Amino acid sequence: MTIRLGGIIFGLVLVGILVLWSLVPDTLKYTPATKAAYYAFHEEKLEPEGGFSFAGLGGKWDYQQLQRGYQVYKEVCSSCHSMKFVAFRNLAELGYTEAEVRAEAASWEVPGLNEYGEVTPRPAEPTDYFPSPYPIEVAARAAINNALPPDLSLITKARPDGSKYVYSLMQGYVEPTEEDLAKAKELAGGVEWETPVGLYFNEHFYNGNIAMPPQLYPDLITYADGTEATQEQMAQDIAAFLTWTAEPSLVERKQTGWFVIGFLLFATGLGFLSYKQIWATKKKKKA
Numbered sequence: 001m002t003i004r005l006g007g008i009i010f011g012l013v014l015v016g017i018l019v020l021w022s023l024v025p026d027t028l029k030y031t032p033a034t035k036a037a038y039y040a041f042h043e044e045k046l047e048p049e050g051g052f053s054f055a056g057l058g059g060k061w062d063y064q065q066l067q068r069g070y071q072v073y074k075e076v077c078s079s080c081h082s083m084k085f086v087a088f089r090n091l092a093e094l095g096y097t098e099a100e101v102r103a104e105a106a107s108w109e110v111p112g113l114n115e116y117g118e119v120t121p122r123p124a125e126p127t128d129y130f131p132s133p134y135p136i137e138v139a140a141r142a143a144i145n146n147a148l149p150p151d152l153s154l155i156t157k158a159r160p161d162g163s164k165y166v167y168s169l170m171q172g173y174v175e176p177t178e179e180d181l182a183k184a185k186e187l188a189g190g191v192e193w194e195t196p197v198g199l200y201f202n203e204h205f206y207n208g209n210i211a212m213p214p215q216l217y218p219d220l221i222t223y224a225d226g227t228e229a230t231q232e233q234m235a236q237d238i239a240a241f242l243t244w245t246a247e248p249s250l251v252e253r254k255q256t257g258w259f260v261i262g263f264l265l266f267a268t269g270l271g272f273l274s275y276k277q278i279w280a281t282k283k284k285k286k287a
């Protein structure tokens with residue numbers, strides 16, 4: 001009897017820990033939250049009001065938003081950043097028809113070969129991958145203060161809390177506050193904080209000065225769906241789009257999770273019932 005009771009209590013405690021760990025963020029952590037000493041500015045990331053549509057257990061893509069995000073990538077970011085792991089055919093997953101994907105691909109140029117074997121630009125096919133704006137890294141660095149614009153396909157996975165990071169970074173071009181400047185000076189051993197020529201202050205970039213100029217100005221683009229292009233809106237849309245490029249199966253993965261939990265519950269019930277059935281004739285009823 002005690003063994004059984006002990007087993008049940010142990011099981012409940014284990015389940016409790018698992019539920020807390022998976023459902024309530026930050027209750028249980030392997031490592032204590034230590035703050036990186038070099039971080040002078042804002043490590044807390046911004047989040048859109050009401051959160052991203054794909055966040056949380058029942059998260060879903062907002063396809064309209066992903067299409068807007070693609071428009072931001074195409075019209076703004078693609079002049080510096082490549083997206084080499086995404087093919088034009090993948091755009092079909094955002095709700096574009098086959099003809100639209102074809103037309104969209106054809107509006108981009110990729111390197112092709114002419115009849116003499118020379119490299120010449122040609123319109124892209126759905127099977128092509130998004131091209132790099134620069135032929136080689138040296139050219140990219142030469143264009144912008146020796147900095148390299150990273151490929152954006154996987155950037156939301158390459159940075160902690162990537163969706164929120166991209167959202168914050170896009171809106172982080174502000175003036176540093178007095179308090180921030182004082183903290184930065186203290187961390188630098190008394191040296192005044194400065195932003196060198198050719199770099200830009202961004203409170204969400206890890207070392208404060210980034211080589212990427214501010215990108216998103218209000219009404220910079222005209223959204224195809226008529227949404228007002230505020231800085232916040234564009235930041236949200238590009239963050240959502242880059243979350244999709246990094247993990248197109250994110251929503252599917254979450255839905256599979258529910259199915260697996262449901263199946264395990266069903267199997268547990270079945271297990272319990274068969275246990276009852278098997279032992280029904282073997283156990284003596286207590287008098």
Ligand code: HEC
Nearest residue numbers: 076077079080144147148149150155166210211212215238
């Ligand atoms: C004028 C060229 C240019 C454009 C346009 C541009 N970027 Fe960048 N971006 C850069 C450069 C250069 C870097 C590298 C910065 C550094 O290392 O200091 C960078 C870095 C980044 C990073 C990585 C930051 C990190 O943590 O390392 C992200 C994310 C990013 N850009 C997103 C975007 C998005 C989204 C857009 C479009 C809205 C965009 N960029 C448009 C030049 C550009």
